[in-house]
Amino acid sequence: xxxxxxxxxxxxxxxxxxxxxxxxxxxxxxxxxxxxxxxxxxxxxxxxxxxxxxxxxxxxxxxxxxxxxxxxxxxxxxxxxxxxxxxxxxxxxxxxxxxxxxxxxxxxxxxxxxx
Amino acid sequence: xxxxxxxxxxxxxxxxxxxxxxxxxxxxxxxxxxxxxxxxxxxxxxxxxxxxxxxxxxxxxxxxxxxxxxxxxxxxxxxxxxxxxxxxxxxxxxxxxxxxxxxxxxxxxxx
Numbered sequence: 001x002x003x004x005x006x007x008x009x010x011x012x013x014x015x016x017x018x019x020x021x022x023x024x025x026x027x028x029x030x031x032x033x034x035x036x037x038x039x040x041x042x043x044x045x046x047x048x049x050x051x052x053x054x055x056x057x058x059x060x061x062x063x064x065x066x067x068x069x070x071x072x073x074x075x076x077x078x079x080x081x082x083x084x085x086x087x088x089x090x091x092x093x094x095x096x097x098x099x100x101x102x103x104x105x106x107x108x109x110x111x112x113x114x115x
Numbered sequence: 116x117x118x119x120x121x122x123x124x125x126x127x128x129x130x131x132x133x134x135x136x137x138x139x140x141x142x143x144x145x146x147x148x149x150x151x152x153x154x155x156x157x158x159x160x161x162x163x164x165x166x167x168x169x170x171x172x173x174x175x176x177x178x179x180x181x182x183x184x185x186x187x188x189x190x191x192x193x194x195x196x197x198x199x200x201x202x203x204x205x206x207x208x209x210x211x212x213x214x215x216x217x218x219x220x221x222x223x224x225x226x
Contacts, residue, residue, distance in 0.1 A: 032213045043119070043205055043217035051213075090158065094213035100171035101146050101209050105158040 002027040002093050006106035013081050014114045021076040021109050023091030032094035033074040034103065035065055039087045047089075050074065061085070086113040116141055119208050119218035127224045133194040136221045140187050140208030146170075147189040148215060149181060152203040161204075164189055193223075201225045 003026045013019055025031060032051050036044040048059025055067040065076045074091060088110045092103040120139045128134050140147050149161040160173040164183035181191040187208070193200055201224050207215035 034213075036217075041219075041222075043219045044207075046214065046216070049214060098171075100163050101148060101165075101213050101215065102160045102163055102171050102173075103148075103213065103215060104160070105150075107157045 002031060002095055002104045004091050004093055004104055004106035006089075006091055006109050008109045009107070010110045010112065012112040012114060015083050016080050019076075019078045019081045019085070019111070021089050021091075021111070023074045023076065023106060025072050025074065025091075025093045027072075027093060027095065029096070030069065032096055033065075033067060034092040034094070035059065035063070035074075035076045036090045036092060036105075037061075037087050038090065038108075044090065047076070081111075081113055083113045083115055086111055119206055119216055121204075121206050121218040121221050123221060124219065125222045125224075127226065128196050129226050130196055130198060132196050133192065134196060134223060135190055135192045136204055136206075136223075138189045138191075138206030138208075138218060140189070140206075141210070141216055144208035144210045144216070145187055146209040146215075147183055147187060148207045148209070149189070149191050150205045150207065151175075152205055152220070153201075158205070161191065196225045198225050 005024045034049045035047040088108045090108045091106045122137045146165045148163040162172045163170045167183045178194045183189045203220045205220045207217045209215045
């Protein structure tokens with residue numbers, strides 16, 4: 001079974017600073033990879049996804065993520081954080097060919113932004 | 116296109132009662148998945164329905180059940196509620212493989 005680890009529970013950055021949120025997964029092959037964002041009291045919004053091909057993927061709101069097979073990682077980055085990016089971020093994996101669209105989520109990283 | 120809608124948004128029940136939550140997927144989406152989100156356990160997969168058939172089920176007791184109708188709308192039911200069932204219940208619909216779109220959730224509080 002697949003699993004996802006987000007090592008950082010809470011990260012605080014200053015507005016305008018760069019951001020990197022870490023995600024490591026465990027799966028026997030290359031999974032489908034996702035980053036979602038959740039604002040308080042809201043559902044999850046898809047930021048970006050990786051299925052195959054180019055290992056650097058671009059998403060919405062200026063986010064990008066890089067898939068590194070050798071490190072089983074899919075870290076999320078943003079060059080300059082805005083106050084509105086404060087939210088909780090979830091990394092998720094899906095198992096291709098499993099016959100179900102089930103996603104396995106990490107525990108999330110809460111991002112705080114200092115003005 | 117309208118997004119995923121969930122009703123009700125908030126619900127307060129007492130232990131032992133049962134509850135039914137509803138989810139309307141994005142038009143054209145045939146897959147509906149349900150997740151439970153709690154501070155302690157995070158996001159956990161409950162079950163997935165595709166064209167009215169349950170394709171997969173997470174590790175939850177039989178008190179948790181669901182169904183999907185021919186118009187892809189889905190309901191989940193929790194019987195004999197326990198305090199630990201207090202959570203945000205999220206529904207997600209999907210058109211193509213694994214790209215899931217989430218609703219705002221139903222916040223269930225069990226007293």
